Amino acid sequence: MTGIDTVIDTVVERAAAAGAKWRATPAAERATILEGVADALLKHLDELWPVADAETHLGEVRLRGEVGRTASQFRLFAEVLRDGGSAEAVIDxxxxxxxxxxxxxxxxxxxxxxxxxxxxxNFPFAFSVAGGDTVSALAAGCAVVVKAHEGHPETSDLTASVVRQALPDPDLLGLVHGFDAGGPLVRHSLVSAVGFTGSLAGGTAIKGLIDQRxxxxxxxxxxxxxxxVIVLPSADAAAVAAGFAASLTLGVGQFCTNPGLIFVPEGPDGDTAGDAGGHRVRDAGEFERAIGDAVAATTGGRMLTAKIHDGYLRAVDRLSVRAGVARLATGAAGTVADAVTPQVFSVPLEAFADGLPELGEECFGPAAIVVKYRNPSDLPAVLRRLPGSLTATVHSAVQGGAQEAAQAGGQRVDQRADQGAGPEEAADIVPVLERLAGxxxxxxxxxxxxxxxxxxxxxxxxxxTAPAHTSVxxxxxxxxxxxxxxxxxPEALLPPELRDDNxxxxxxxxxxxxxx
Amino acid sequence: MTGIDTVIDTVVERAAAAGAKWRATPAAERATILEGVADALLKHLDELWPVADAETHLGEVRLRGEVGRTASQFRLFAEVLRDGGSAEAVIDxxxxxxxxxxxxxxxxxxxxxxxxxxxxxNFPFAFSVAGGDTVSALAAGCAVVVKAHEGHPETSDLTASVVRQALPDPDLLGLVHGFDAGGPLVRHSLVSAVGFTGSLAGGTAIKGLIDQRxxxxxxxxxxxxxxxVIVLPSADAAAVAAGFAASLTLGVGQFCTNPGLIFVPEGPDGDTAGDAGGHRVRDAGEFERAIGDAVAATTGGRMLTAKIHDGYLRAVDRLSVRAGVARLATGAAGTVADAVTPQVFSVPLEAFADGLPELGEECFGPAAIVVKYRNPSDLPAVLRRLPGSLTATVHSAVQGGAQEAAQAGGQRVDQRADQGAGPEEAADIVPVLERLAGxxxxxxxxxxxxxxxxxxxxxxxxxxTAPAHTSVxxxxxxxxxxxxxxxxxPEALLPPELRDDNxxxxxxxxxxxxxx
Known part of the structure; x- marks a missing residue:
């Protein structure tokens, strides 16, 4: 065994030993302990966020909010355990x-x-050492060994120490560092499942290692x-553009759910009518124009790591030289060192379709492609060819959910008559989106x-990698x-969840x- | 495209088109249609079983029963759809x-x-064209394309035609034949998930193809x-031996759940004391003796295919020459052509542990290894090293489930005092078995x-391959x-399952x- 193998072996064996007791701990007790972890995270908030800010540049407001979210995840799973439905007890x-x-x-x-x-x-708390994978696994009764992200090692160490203080056995949460730790960790015979949030390349590599077990x-x-994001003709261009620019640039675009594609109705004149950065573009139309203006008014920032920074620049460069793709707008870099700029490109639907699958790939950062369509009926055939996504969004004049409820004082009403556009505007694309995104x-x-x-x-x-399951x-x-x-x-050996007297x-x- | 690619492409595209309507069919209507399939299978019972018997040699009684089981699976999923719980509707x-x-x-x-x-x-009806994977997928709202097993092609064709008559669109159940069909099928872009029941080698090959998508x-x-199967010291040797021999030889041992290992207390004299077929064995003890006698009295039969027959003979040969493994008993071949004999081998726990992982591998057919232990406390360390199993069984003087209920007139009682052996006899092994088998x-x-x-x-x-899920x-x-x-x-676009008025x-x- 090499050095790192020995380290991993020790951490995993300790986790397995601690896990044997943890799995035998009643769910209600585990719930109380998870709430203790939530309290501990909030108690150490003033120490946690500055360490993360130094490593990630995400800022106080965002990071304080993220610690709060992380604590609330521990509380949700305490609720889940008290409810008991996750045991899925069935008696025949x-x-x-x-x-x-x-x-x-x-x-x-x-x-x-x-x-x-x-x-x-990208989430040094909510998708890291004390993140959703860890809390859901602890709630399930599992011990966890986290491979820290190299972008925030000190945040990882500090978080682990805060969480461990609130656990009955610190070995329930192992933490390992370094690129070399990943292989021995997923190959270890005592590891029973793996959770991962990251890039396609990284995830594919780990999947390959697991398949060799x-x-x-x-x-x-x-x-x-x-x-x-699919913007239907009835939507309000100014509102869409403002919301899109804000979502695109949130956290310097470093969200798994960053909107990387936005389909908008094109202008009345579909012919080529301008020139931007050496690329001929068609007439913009109000949606494209509004989005361009809104993104031009945004400011970028510093990305999480040098590797992510370089990857973003390369992806944007590839887009900018692609035939048929025009640069629509560029935001400001801002004053921080190593800042990147938000960017949007624009492409007609047919050229976008011709550029698949490459044009459908994620570009991690504040860049997106505006795809201009003539008729909503042209969309389903192209949307069916997109890769699977976490989300798909529709914008329309028809109000939904919270808006409906707010307008109706809690009573939902059919607003077709008021709005001029009805839900049928979306009828053809919804079945496609239901198969495209979670x-x-x-x-x-x-x-x-x-x-x-x-x-x-x-x-x-x-x-x-497992579309029947969720990570949040x-x-x-x-x-x-x-x-x-x-x-x-025998009754005497049945877990209490399965006894007739429940x-x-x-x-x-x-x-x-x-x-x- | 080659010929088989074209065939698969046509079948999958037709299935996808039929599936688009099927998924939009309300669950209650799908339930009625599944019941219609159950009726159709039973209506054609007299035609179905002889075709399967000619191809599988499993006999009228078993095959009639299996068609009944297959029909009852369609009825269970009709119940599941009417219940509606499988939609897992959640509203926040x-x-x-x-x-x-x-x-x-x-x-x-x-x-x-x-x-x-x-x-x-091994189950030409219950795990084949109209089997558990097919019915659960149809119930879910999916179209299905079955790759027929080469062991019963005519049964497959006949079953498909019976099922299709009861479906709203025959293309909902595609059927393809031949080894070459598997690759193009799992590579097809319109195929969204794969179900498989078969060998480790076959399954690993298909997994490899899927991973290349x-x-x-x-x-x-x-x-x-x-x-x-773990036989605890308090168990009744005669009852265990009779039950084991019957289970081992059911369907010529060709069950996924065939008991391939049985752990029994060894005799009072642990020293080597005999010689059987050139192998030195330890004193048998009453369990080993009773099992040997029971298996010697069994009769084998003809296996499903020549490939399975050859695989069984090779596996038994490998066991018979293995150091430390003794042949305990051989059943009769019977009078049918190409029949194989049931066989049991015997090995002390320590030698078994030394022979892992090989001695823990499945031998598909009526063969098993009797593993002799001195003390139940020696078992957990060895059981932890076994590969994952569909089942694990405990035999003890303590009564369980149905026995408890029957004896107590529906009232379960703690029988420790009556039996001399309590559930604590199993206390150390149950936590191990809970992680070993489903x-x-x-x-x-x-x-x-x-x-x-x-x-x-x-x-x-x-x-x-997905331990969180079940195939039955x-x-x-x-x-x-x-x-x-x-x-x-918007309320108007929500599926009815998610509406507030439910x-x-x-x-x-x-x-x-x-x-x-």
């Missing part, structure tokens, strides 16, 4: 009269084992997303992922659980009927 | 007062797309299982998998579903509370 009583006779079968979820988590660069284990990776957003922006029961943060490859929200716990069915098991009061499905 | 209302303000988010499951199913050899899709494979059986046998709500047919690799029972539908979250979506009456989790 014996039916000796059936053909063939049916045994007593009871099933519930158990922790999968030690979970390896690869931290992301004698027992390939589950890999839950979030590898990239272009997050298309979250569909109406008249909003994809950046910002609510940590709730209903949230789904996933989608077809490359948004997720209550259902994220499922990735770290495996069912066990007990057939004709002492823990968990939701049970009994003989086919769900009892909440 | 907006909270404008939260920090940050929370949007309205609603999530439910949608069909993943066209599913490719690789049929198994630009968008690797989910692969749900069941690749092999050795199904250990289904734990008490005083029963693993062959026979009840098709119910609570069933779990899965486990760590190689039992399953109501939860099997999940493999073919992907969640979509709708954020601030017109379909499905179980919903609303603002964190489950409502059954």
């Amino acid at each position: 009583h014996a039916d000796p009269g059936a053909t063939p006779p049916r045994p007593d079968v009871r099933r519930m979820n158990h922790p999968v084992g030690v979970v390896a988590v690869f931290a992301a660069s 004698p027992d390939p284990i589950p890999f839950y990776g979030e590898l990239g997303s272009v997050n298309p 979250r569909l957003i109406w008249n909003g922006w994809p950046t910002g992922v609510a940590v709730t029961w209903a949230m789904h943060h996933g989608g077809p490859w490359p948004a997720s 929200g209550a259902a994220a716990i499922r990735r770290w659980l495996t069912p066990v069915a007990y057939q004709d098991w 002492p823990l009061g968990v939701p049970q499905r009994v003989d086919g009927r769900l009892r909440a | 209302h907006a909270d404008p007062g939260a920090t940050p303000p929370r949007p309205d988010v609603r999530r439910m499951n949608h069909p993943v797309g066209v599913v490719a199913v690789f049929a198994a050899s 630009p968008d690797p899709i989910p692969f749900y494979g069941e690749l092999g299982s050795v199904n250990p 289904r734990l059986i008490w005083n029963g046998w693993p062959t026979g998998v009840a098709v119910t709500w609570a069933m779990h047919h899965g486990g760590p690799w190689p039992a399953s 029972g109501a939860a099997a539908i999940r493999r073919w579903l992907t969640p979509v979250a709708y954020q601030d979506w 017109p379909l009456g499905v179980p919903q989790r609303v603002d964190g509370r489950l409502r059954a």
Whole structure:
């Protein structure tokens, strides 16, 4: 064994030993401990954010908010454990009269084992050492070993020490550093599942290592997303442009849910009518013009790491020399050192379609492509060819969700008559979007992922390697659980969740009927 | 494109077109159609079983029963659809007062797309064209393309034609034949997930093909299982031996759940004391003796295919020459042509541990290894080293499940005082078994998998490539579903399952509370 192998071996074995006790700890006790971690994170907020700011340049407001979000994730999973539904207890009583006779079968979820988590660069708290993968795995009853992101090693160490103080055994959260640590970690025989948030290249490499195991284990990776936005003709151009520019440049564009493609109606004159940076462009139309103006008024910033910075510049360069793609607008760099500028490009729908799959690839940072369409009926065929995304967004004059409720004082009404545009404007694209992305957003922006029961943060490859699962929200716990069915098991050996008297009061499905 | 590529392309495109309508069909209508398929299978029972018998030699009784089981799977999934819980509807209302303000988010499951199913050899109905993968995918709203098993092509064609007559569009169930069909099928861009039941080698090859896709899709494979049985000292040797021999030889041992390892207390004299077939063996003890006698009294039969027959003979040959492994008993071949004989080998626990991982590999057919232990406390360390299994079984004097209920007139009682052996006899091994296998059986046998709500047919690799999921029972539908979250979506465009007025009456989790 090399040095790093020995280190990983020690950390994983300790985690496995701590995990054996943790998995036997009742869910209600685990809930209380998760709440203690939330308290500890908030208690150390004033120490945590400056260390992260020095490493990531994300700023006080954002980082304080992110620690709050991270703490709230621990609270959500405490709620999930108290609810008990994640055990998915199912009881089928014996039916000796059936053909063939049916045994007593009871099933519930158990922790999968030690979970390896690869931290992301862009959320030094919410998708890192104490992030969604870690908290959902701890909630499931698993020990966790995190491979720290090289972009914020000190934040990682400090976070781990804060979390460990609130855990019954510090070995429940292992932390390893360095590129070389990834291989031995995912190859370790005691690691039972892997969570990853990062790039397509990084995720594909880890998947390759896992597949070389004698027992390939589950890999839950979030590898990239272009997050298309579809602006329907009825939408308000000024509002769309302002919202888009803000979402595009949030956190210097370094969000998994950054809107990288925006489809807008083109101007009345579809012919080529101008020249921008050596590229001939068609008449802009009010949407394109408004978006160009809004992005031109934005300011960029410093990116998370030198590698991400270089990757962004390369991606933008590739776009700027591509035939048919015109530079629409460039924001300001701002005054910080090594700042990058927001950029938007523009391309007609047909040229975009010809440029797939390359033009559908994520460009990590504050850059996007404005795709101009003539008729909404031209969109489905092109949208079907996009890679899987975490989100897809629709903008329209029709109001949705919160807007509907607010306008109607809690009562939702059909606004077709008022607005001149009805939901049927979106009818052809919605079925396409439902197969393209894990979250569909109406008249909003994809950046910002609510940590709730209903949230789904996933989608077809490359948004997720396991599209049936989510990495944010209550259902994220499922990735770290495996069912066990007990057939004709003695009452005295059954977990309490599966007993007929249901002492823990968990939701049970009994003989086919769900009892909440 | 080659000839087979063109064939696959046509079948998959037709399935995708039929699937687009099927996914939009309300769940209640899909339920009625599934029941129609069940009726059609039973109506054609007298035609179906003889075709399968000619191809598989499994006999009338077994094959009639298997068609019945297959029909009952269609009925179970009709029940699942009418229940509505598989939609997993979750509603979080907006909270404008939260920090940050929370949007309205609603999530439910949608069909993943066209599913490719690789049929198994050993259940020409229940794990083949109309088997568990197909019915659960159809129930989910997916079209299916089955790669027929080469062991029963005519049964496959006949089954497909029976099922298609009961479907609204025959293209919902595609069927392709031949080894060459597998590659183009799993590589096809319109195929969204793959189900497989078969060998470790076959499954690994298909996984490799999927991983070469630009968008690797989910692969749900069941690749092999050795199904250990742990006989505790309190168990009744005669009953164990009789039950084991029957389970081992059921269907000429060609069950995924065939018990391939049985751990028994060794005799009082642990020293070498005999010689059998050139191998020195230790004193048998009553368990080993009883098992040897029971297996010697069994009769084998003809296996499903020449390939499986040859594989069985090779595996048995490898065992018979292995140092430390003694041949314990051989059954009769019987009178049918090409019959194989049941065989049991015997090995002390220490030699078994030394022979891992090879001695822990599945030998597909009526062969098993009897592993003799001195003390139950020696078992956990060895059990932890076994590969993942679909099942693990415990035999003990303590009664479980159905037995408990029957004895107590429905009232379960703690029988420690009566039996002399308590559940604590199993206390050390149960936590190990919960991580080793997906289904734990008490005083029963693993062959026979009840098709119910609570069933779990899965486990760590190689039992399953996706240990969070099952291929039998109501939860099997999940493999073919992907969640979509709708954020601030207009009421008029929401699926009925996610509306506040819940017109379909499905179980919903609303603002964190489950409502059954």
